[in-house]
Amino acid sequence: MFDLVFKGGTVIDGTGAPRREADVGIVDRHIAAVGNLSDEPAHRIVDATGLIVAPGFIDAHAHDDCLLLSSPDMTPKLSQGVTTVVAGNCGMSLAPMPRPVPQPVTPPLDLLNRGGEAFRFATFAAYLEELRQRPPAINFAMLVGHTTLRVATMQDLGATASDAEIGQMRTLAAEALEAGAIGISTGLAYVTAMPATTDEVVRVCADLNAFGGVYCTHMRDESSGIMDALTETFDIGRQLNVPVVISHHKLSGAENFGRSRETLPYIEDAARKQPVCLDCYPYDAGSTVLEVWRVRRCDRVIITWSTPHPEMAGRTLNDIAESFGVDREEAAARLMPGGAIYFSMDAQDVDRILAYPPTMIGSDGLPHDSQPHPRLWGAFPRVLGHYARHRALFSLETAVHKMTGLPAANFGFKGRGIIAPGACADITTFDALTVDAGFGYGERVRPARGIVHVAVNGAIAWENGAAAGGNRGELVKRSAMA
Known part of the structure; x- marks a missing residue:
């Protein structure tokens, strides 16, 4: 009896090998089988038809x-x-x-x-x-x-x-x-x-x-x-x-x-x-701390946070400098400590x-x-x-x-990082035709598109746009240190 089966999906196993049609069966925290599991019993079956099943x-x-x-x-x-x-x-x-x-x-x-x-x-x-x-x-x-x-x-x-x-x-x-x-x-x-x-x-x-x-x-x-x-x-x-x-x-x-x-x-x-x-x-x-020397080397800068001026987050430094009536370097100094996106x-x-x-x-x-x-x-x-x-x-x-x-x-x-029997059951399913980032620079923060299911150590943690609870994350060590 499997605890969880991802059924009917296309497996991309993380090794770089070509994709293949296969079911993925999980027992407890590990992958137990990969293949045709259509006749195998399971406590829960996740329909992955039309989806990529990846590590x-x-x-x-x-x-x-x-x-x-x-x-x-x-x-x-x-x-x-x-x-x-x-x-x-x-x-x-x-x-x-x-x-x-x-x-x-x-x-x-x-x-x-x-x-x-x-x-x-x-x-x-x-x-x-x-x-x-x-x-x-x-x-x-x-x-x-x-x-x-x-x-x-x-x-x-x-x-x-x-x-x-x-x-x-x-x-x-x-x-x-x-x-x-x-x-x-x-x-x-x-x-x-x-x-x-x-x-x-x-x-x-x-x-x-x-x-x-x-x-x-x-x-x-x-x-x-x-x-x-x-x-x-x-x-x-x-x-x-x-x-x-x-x-x-x-x-x-x-x-x-x-x-x-x-x-x-x-x-x-x-x-x-x-x-x-x-x-x-x-x-x-890139994005890091707001520093004047970085501003000097970059024409386009977006402020991500500012302690003295939190209301300026999301605005370009050029716009802020204009509103302050100062040059870009002075505006950056007034916003610090802060963070920025540098193009x-x-x-x-x-x-x-x-x-x-x-x-x-x-x-x-x-x-x-x-x-x-x-x-x-x-x-x-x-x-x-x-x-x-x-x-x-x-x-x-x-x-x-x-x-x-x-x-x-x-x-x-x-x-980890592969779909194979014995591997940890960390799984992500996604729609290859729609998956992409959910927002760009300066846009409202929202989740990515096309991610359907996420399982962590054998338990569904994300499903159809919402967290599923049951935190099962754990410390991962290098195998040389295990």
């Missing part, structure tokens, strides 16, 4: 550390078919924070929580324990952030860490890895981590290999200095002898348009010598990076923005709809692989 999507780059606790229904992710998130990216994690976090919260940690009350966990283990006690609707794999470690231990974030501070950071990082973190992330492009030398990063991350962890990095430069930043990234990976994940690979600034023709072969060459992978979000605009990339570079076979999909969504970048709610359906169906940039099988089997393999998530 649940894995968000390779998320910032849901606080959302997992504050909104455990995880609607922005669940509604687009995501069943597992990799959070703690770009050097930012909620834990560990063994001392009171500065007020106001030090950027970019304010992207996770602006009030600071969420940074209450002295240890990473305490944070994970609360997630176990109050499980969210989806699975979570966590990184510990290097910037968080700096804030937790250093008196002067504008300096290189002392030997004693590096020792304290390494101790906190080791505790996080032992508790269940899958690796360490850095955000070396942010002011709070720019002073960190390569040596500091290597020494703080010195225990990664012993715990089988990965090194994920928002590199030091994603514009004119990107080749040097890539070289540093590969060097850190070699010194630590660990896999490297290049976060949200992009080329920022008009002077760098087209340089993906240079970066991708360099990444490919490095990957022949050491474990290297990358993720990308399917948009030509700083070339669409052809985005195409080239997305189409690169080893590229995983990550949303890089910021769930606490008042008017968020549409990637928070729509990154994965946009890959399926805009890029696979409309643009034919790659096949639907390839698109699904980029969001399922590929990240599962790169992060070492054994038994």
